[in-house]
Amino acid sequence: MASERLDGFFDRNAGRLFILPAVLLILTFSLFPLIISAWLSVSRFKLGRDGFTLSYIGELNFKKLFTGSQQFHFLGTFSSIPFTGWLILIVTALLIGLGIRQWMRSGRLTVLGGIGRLIAFGTIAALAWVFASTMQDGRLGSLSTTLFYVVAGVSLQFVIGTGLAFLCAQDIRGRSFFRLVFFIPLMVTPVGIAYTFRMLADMSLGPFSPLWKAAGFGDFSWAADPWTARLVIVIGDSWQWIPFIFIIMLAAFESQPRDEIEAAELDGAGPWRVFRDITWPSVAPVAATVVLIRIIEAFKIVDLPNVLTNGGPGIATESLTLHAFIEWRALNLGGSAAVAYTLLFVSTIVCVAFFQLVVRPMRQARGQTG
Amino acid sequence: MRFIARTALTALAATTLGLGSQAQAQDKPHDGVTVNLMTFTGPQIAEPLQRRGKEFGEATGATINVITVPFSDLYQKVLTDWLTGTDSLDAAVFAPQWSVDYVVPGLLEDLSDRVAADDALQADDIAEFFREFSQKVDGSTYMITVDGDFHMVYYRTDVAEELGLEGPTTWDDYLAFAEAANGMDMNGDGEADYGSCIAKKRNAQSYWMITSIASAWLQSQGTSQGAFFDTADMTPLTDNAGFAAALEVYKRTGDYAPSDEINLDVGDTRNLFTQGRCALTLDWGDIGTLAIDPENSQVIDKVGAVVLPGSTEVLDRESGELVACDDTTCPHHVNGVNHAPFAAFGGWSGGVSAAADDAVKDAAYAFFSYVSQPEQSNADVTVGATGFNPYRTSQFDSLDSWIEGGMSERAAENYLGAIQDSLNSPNMVLDLRIPQNQRYQQIVLDTAIARYLAGELDTEQTMAAITEGWQEITEELGRQEQLTAYTSTIGAD
Numbered sequence: 001m002a003s004e005r006l007d008g009f010f011d012r013n014a015g016r017l018f019i020l021p022a023v024l025l026i027l028t029f030s031l032f033p034l035i036i037s038a039w040l041s042v043s044r045f046k047l048g049r050d051g052f053t054l055s056y057i058g059e060l061n062f063k064k065l066f067t068g069s070q071q072f073h074f075l076g077t078f079s080s081i082p083f084t085g086w087l088i089l090i091v092t093a094l095l096i097g098l099g100i101r102q103w104m105r106s107g108r109l110t111v112l113g114g115i116g117r118l119i120a121f122g123t124i125a126a127l128a129w130v131f132a133s134t135m136q137d138g139r140l141g142s143l144s145t146t147l148f149y150v151v152a153g154v155s156l157q158f159v160i161g162t163g164l165a166f167l168c169a170q171d172i173r174g175r176s177f178f179r180l181v182f183f184i185p186l187m188v189t190p191v192g193i194a195y196t197f198r199m200l201a202d203m204s205l206g207p208f209s210p211l212w213k214a215a216g217f218g219d220f221s222w223a224a225d226p227w228t229a230r231l232v233i234v235i236g237d238s239w240q241w242i243p244f245i246f247i248i249m250l251a252a253f254e255s256q257p258r259d260e261i262e263a264a265e266l267d268g269a270g271p272w273r274v275f276r277d278i279t280w281p282s283v284a285p286v287a288a289t290v291v292l293i294r295i296i297e298a299f300k301i302v303d304l305p306n307v308l309t310n311g312g313p314g315i316a317t318e319s320l321t322l323h324a325f326i327e328w329r330a331l332n333l334g335g336s337a338a339v340a341y342t343l344l345f346v347s348t349i350v351c352v353a354f355f356q357l358v359v360r361p362m363r364q365a366r367g368q369t370g
Numbered sequence: 371m372r373f374i375a376r377t378a379l380t381a382l383a384a385t386t387l388g389l390g391s392q393a394q395a396q397d398k399p400h401d402g403v404t405v406n407l408m409t410f411t412g413p414q415i416a417e418p419l420q421r422r423g424k425e426f427g428e429a430t431g432a433t434i435n436v437i438t439v440p441f442s443d444l445y446q447k448v449l450t451d452w453l454t455g456t457d458s459l460d461a462a463v464f465a466p467q468w469s470v471d472y473v474v475p476g477l478l479e480d481l482s483d484r485v486a487a488d489d490a491l492q493a494d495d496i497a498e499f500f501r502e503f504s505q506k507v508d509g510s511t512y513m514i515t516v517d518g519d520f521h522m523v524y525y526r527t528d529v530a531e532e533l534g535l536e537g538p539t540t541w542d543d544y545l546a547f548a549e550a551a552n553g554m555d556m557n558g559d560g561e562a563d564y565g566s567c568i569a570k571k572r573n574a575q576s577y578w579m580i581t582s583i584a585s586a587w588l589q590s591q592g593t594s595q596g597a598f599f600d601t602a603d604m605t606p607l608t609d610n611a612g613f614a615a616a617l618e619v620y621k622r623t624g625d626y627a628p629s630d631e632i633n634l635d636v637g638d639t640r641n642l643f644t645q646g647r648c649a650l651t652l653d654w655g656d657i658g659t660l661a662i663d664p665e666n667s668q669v670i671d672k673v674g675a676v677v678l679p680g681s682t683e684v685l686d687r688e689s690g691e692l693v694a695c696d697d698t699t700c701p702h703h704v705n706g707v708n709h710a711p712f713a714a715f716g717g718w719s720g721g722v723s724a725a726a727d728d729a730v731k732d733a734a735y736a737f738f739s740y741v742s743q744p745e746q747s748n749a750d751v752t753v754g755a756t757g758f759n760p761y762r763t764s765q766f767d768s769l770d771s772w773i774e775g776g777m778s779e780r781a782a783e784n785y786l787g788a789i790q791d792s793l794n795s796p797n798m799v800l801d802l803r804i805p806q807n808q809r810y811q812q813i814v815l816d817t818a819i820a821r822y823l824a825g826e827l828d829t830e831q832t833m834a835a836i837t838e839g840w841q842e843i844t845e846e847l848g849r850q851e852q853l854t855a856y857t858s859t860i861g862a863d
Contacts (some may be wrong), residue, residue, distance in 0.1 A: 047453075048474065061706070223633035224824070329443060
């Protein structure tokens, strides 16, 4: 009887038991560092006669970042909002407004949903305001710089990656060759990409220097201007990650049922109409998912700014991860953990919001469960 | 009978084997011992350690594993390894200014007895400054010097002659020279070259450069006055007319430099200078020996070295303003110019982990001694690619090894003369060696200077940023403790 009950237990819970070791391993290597980092973020590390001490200091590390001596480094230098900044704020307000309207029309108004949206929209509005208020003369902090890499980088990667995937999904000559070539950068280690770009972007000694000089840019240094330095990092990051979006979207385009498209074409629909009304709705959930995955990864960018510019000029290209790394390297463990935890909160809120507001509705629109 | 014979033969064999192994042990005293040693990527510093490590291994039986990491990671990698008890590293070659952070928690082995018993090291031949500042903490020896470090200015002697100028005596002279030379074709390739090339890259080895310039204004009363903090209350000397003047000079050098100078590290500027593209540079002693490399240098016998330029005005610490240099305000002046040569970094030195096994400690110490002994060191300091600069008295006294290394007699006299002038200066500036000096210099100072050079901050804002950042660290770590450490390292206690 006992053995029968045991057999029944294993039968019912076989799936959970098989994945339990992996889950425990992941929790151990995720939870433990998370808890220790939380402790570090509210502590001060000090070397002493018996090694080191960690003293509890409360919120001081965070206060330093948001309102204290490191505010310039983390949030940026606040000044008047330029025209571009106002545009960003207006677009953000419109998107938030759309989100609220969509929710109110959904008929699923819950308290939890309201709180979640308040946190998400509030965070996004605050991030937009910080970005707009610090972009004058390019004096962004590591938070806004990271947001720039995420928004500009992922947008560029998505547009180009999807475009290339769409082209390679057509019946064109050499598409197998192009698929292979477009995929190669993804195989290269990020540090390798960074060093390659450093060489390629060298205006005086790099392989393109005759072109730069012929165009009159021989004396121009992209590394000396904050926005061009950030742009070069976005380009380097895009060069590596476009293949990722390319390969996922290619699979999405190729897995489309052909009968719908053929039927539309028979009915006289043009290529744009076919793409807008048939192709895009069918691949949109995949697109949203791949963008979400890229956003999660983009928040952690460190290799390119570290190798290409060491975070310079000044602190113009320093991402949050690089900021935390530099602090950690000088044994300011508390400060480093505070930056890392802020990155965790911001990226979690942004990614969860993106999932709930974009990915899930797109999946539901296609009849998939979220 | 047979039994006696067998026994005698067995005893004879055992004795022979025992004597043989003892002889072998004496020949290979560290046989089977592995020393894991960490230093920075280089190739400077790492290359001679790897090369000498192989020789040492063949002679002693030890295996020296040289593990390299980027310079900016070296401090915390070694400290973390030892502090957490991981102890994967047995020794390290790093900056002696960091040693206080290793000595206080008891991480570094006290080498005093070993040094005292080591005749081969010839410790008395190591220049007193390196022996006392680089090697010792609180009177005990914890590091073995393998390199001597001073910042100097190097200039193209042929360009100077063409322009009717000499090596710069003041920072105004430096700027005038750079301005006059900027745009000249200095290496015959038909392209305009640069008046000045100074490493200014953030998170690299640039953050010493501003101190090399500022010291001329900040310290005039001798080494024990210090150039970083007020010895009365640990107030940073970073918000005054002297530091402002230094910042403005530092920024102006960029007017005559490559457009991407703020992204250039010392490796880049050394390359530019030895390729003949710069009239002036500010660097450690490496340029002197790199310039004579027949394979890579286009400036052989065209390089002069001078002690760090000075100033005709110095800081009056009471008022915070600049005053003219005279016998009272700067007693060590030379023809009315206050020079304050900066012993930047202090010179690469080797330290041994206190947690290593005794056999490993012995082998590690013996290796450092081997590298530092005159027979090896006197040859290595003449080769630019090693990154080792002179630090032994014998390396200054005799020109033979320098001439054998490829320097002309004139160049050797000039180069060694500049270093000796720095070493013997009563107004030499010692590098910062207080607890967590990394945070003061590599984080706060480096970040503020990078922002200043990038145009994010003006002079006043830069000084305020450095001062506020340093004060914050001092308060965190304890003002009195930091003051005691600072005054003891500069001899002001």
